[in-house]
Amino acid sequence: MSGRVAALQPVTLVLGGARSGKSGFAESLVTQAAPSWLYIATGQAWDAEMGERIARHQDRRGDGWTTIEEPLDLASVLKRESRPDRPVLVDCLTLWLTNLMLADKSVDLEVDALLAALPGLAGPMVLVSNEVGLGIVPENAMARAFRDHAGRAHQKIAAIAETVYFVTAGLPLKMKG
Amino acid sequence: MSGRVAALQPVTLVLGGARSGKSGFAESLVTQAAPSWLYIATGQAWDAEMGERIARHQDRRGDGWTTIEEPLDLASVLKRESRPDRPVLVDCLTLWLTNLMLADKSVDLEVDALLAALPGLAGPMVLVSNEVGLGIVPENAMARAFRDHAGRAHQKIAAIAETVYFVTAGLPLKMKG
Amino acid sequence: MSGRVAALQPVTLVLGGARSGKSGFAESLVTQAAPSWLYIATGQAWDAEMGERIARHQDRRGDGWTTIEEPLDLASVLKRESRPDRPVLVDCLTLWLTNLMLADKSVDLEVDALLAALPGLAGPMVLVSNEVGLGIVPENAMARAFRDHAGRAHQKIAAIAETVYFVTAGLPLKMKG
Numbered sequence: 126m127s128g129r130v131a132a133l134q135p136v137t138l139v140l141g142g143a144r145s146g147k148s149g150f151a152e153s154l155v156t157q158a159a160p161s162w163l164y165i166a167t168g169q170a171w172d173a174e175m176g177e178r179i180a181r182h183q184d185r186r187g188d189g190w191t192t193i194e195e196p197l198d199l200a201s202v203l204k205r206e207s208r209p210d211r212p213v214l215v216d217c218l219t220l221w222l223t224n225l226m227l228a229d230k231s232v233d234l235e236v237d238a239l240l241a242a243l244p245g246l247a248g249p250m251v252l253v254s255n256e257v258g259l260g261i262v263p264e265n266a267m268a269r270a271f272r273d274h275a276g277r278a279h280q281k282i283a284a285i286a287e288t289v290y291f292v293t294a295g296l297p298l299k300m301k302g
Numbered sequence: 303m304s305g306r307v308a309a310l311q312p313v314t315l316v317l318g319g320a321r322s323g324k325s326g327f328a329e330s331l332v333t334q335a336a337p338s339w340l341y342i343a344t345g346q347a348w349d350a351e352m353g354e355r356i357a358r359h360q361d362r363r364g365d366g367w368t369t370i371e372e373p374l375d376l377a378s379v380l381k382r383e384s385r386p387d388r389p390v391l392v393d394c395l396t397l398w399l400t401n402l403m404l405a406d407k408s409v410d411l412e413v414d415a416l417l418a419a420l421p422g423l424a425g426p427m428v429l430v431s432n433e434v435g436l437g438i439v440p441e442n443a444m445a446r447a448f449r450d451h452a453g454r455a456h457q458k459i460a461a462i463a464e465t466v467y468f469v470t471a472g473l474p475l476k477m478k479g
Numbered sequence: 480m481s482g483r484v485a486a487l488q489p490v491t492l493v494l495g496g497a498r499s500g501k502s503g504f505a506e507s508l509v510t511q512a513a514p515s516w517l518y519i520a521t522g523q524a525w526d527a528e529m530g531e532r533i534a535r536h537q538d539r540r541g542d543g544w545t546t547i548e549e550p551l552d553l554a555s556v557l558k559r560e561s562r563p564d565r566p567v568l569v570d571c572l573t574l575w576l577t578n579l580m581l582a583d584k585s586v587d588l589e590v591d592a593l594l595a596a597l598p599g600l601a602g603p604m605v606l607v608s609n610e611v612g613l614g615i616v617p618e619n620a621m622a623r624a625f626r627d628h629a630g631r632a633h634q635k636i637a638a639i640a641e642t643v644y645f646v647t648a649g650l651p652l653k654m655k656g
Binding site for chain 1: 497614649
């Protein structure tokens with residue numbers, strides 16, 4: 126069975142803008158690699174708009190998926206749930222960073238905990254995240270802080286990932302690997 | 303005559319940010335393919351700033367161009383005006399989506415009408431659009447809705463386009479084709 | 480000695496978003512090319528947040544660097560300081576454009592002065608700039624004007640640069656050269 130996961134490297138990072146097709150592309154990577162998969166959703170259904178998005182994501186996925194919702198402690202869930210025959214899709218890191226900021230956690234410590242966990246996991250994983258740093262400097266200080274956290278986290282994860290994609294209009298561009 | 307248009311595929315999508323040089327690049331694709339061209343302008347001169355932009359675009363173009371302004375019904379104009387020996391440049395899809403939203407049209411239905419029209423057109427066309435999803439989540443709900451519409455439209459059009467470019471600083475990166 | 484700078488073309492433009500790793504990548508280009516380097520900082524420490532960023536940048540650099548702060552007259556400093564054996568790193572053009580706007584200078588004239596100076600410089604240089612045009616249209620008119628200035632400056636500089644990179648998550652994508 127493990128041969129079917131061979132095409133997927135231990136750590137793949139999929140970056141893209143809003144509605145770029147990054148999640149659909151990441152799902153295709155994971156589903157082509159094995160017959161069953163773990164989906165770790167970091168999003169929380171705060172409001173109707175977010176609830177609708179989560180529902181739309183769930184509709185697109187089908188059988189073979191196990192879903193776990195984890196807004197904060199990504200490293201522990203990954204360590205507990207990673208298996209050689211079941212690739213993991215984490216969607217998405219930017220919501221996780223938002224959750225950490227709203228919960229007054231140290232984002233840097235949590236990102237470091239994730240980085241420490243990644244190399245030792247039993248099976249492959251695909252991490253999805255939003256690129257948010259290519260617009261005008263936000264006027265809101267929290268948005269600027271978030272943008273800084275996201276950019277630094279992306280750099281650190283990209284440095285240890287075997288494969289990095291940048292997705293635009295549903296089209297993946299391989300940046301690494 | 304048709305041999306001169308051979309280099310241009312039926313559908314080309316040119317994505318890029320604001321002032322990325324995407325329009326100038328798209329114009330160069332079209333003008334290299336044939337001696338006369340149709341420019342479909344979706345922009346409307348609401349205010350002085352927009353009027354200035356449209357004038358600047360017009361200045362850059364020269365003889366050989368026929369211009370049609372169409373803020374809303376892109377599919378009908380394309381079906382009526384497309385000819386094998388005259389490539390079409392549509393600039394830009396994001397303004398068209400904005401116009402549809404302001405006119406309270408169903409953006410999804412209009413995008414689907416465009417998608418249905420594209421494969422049957424008589425001649426080649428180049429569609430220009432703004433990538434707007436790579437900044438911080440906008441605080442304004444309409445801006446978020448617009449960003450979602452644009453991203454979804456880009457994915458759908460990129461899926462059927464033969465060629466897709468992403469332009470930065472005037473430099474085209476071929477994403478597909 | 481000059482052979483050690485051979486790997487660096489006369490003009491290299493490094494574009495990227497906020498926290499994209501563009502400065503670190505640009506520094507690596509410069510430090511690999513020679514044993515001593517000139518850093519031209521265009522930023523000014525207006526407030527605590529900006530002061531912190533400048534300090535963080537300074538920490539990362541070490542011996543071998545000479546630093547000059549020049550918020551406005553980039554062309555003159557480059558002409559005066561450029562030497563064949565000492566590559567120059569300018570970080571960053573977007574702060575320089577901001578400074579010009581705040582000082583009520585003609586941005587177009589200043590960009591043209593820079594463009595006129597670049598081809599005649601004695602040594603190689605790497606220019607870093609923020610890509611800011613890939614988000615939603617800003618509501619603030621000055622932000623829109625800034626975005627237009629930045630995009631136009633990037634196009635002009637990219638046209639004469641031998642090498643252009645676009646950096647995301649610390650990963651450089653070569654757009655030209």
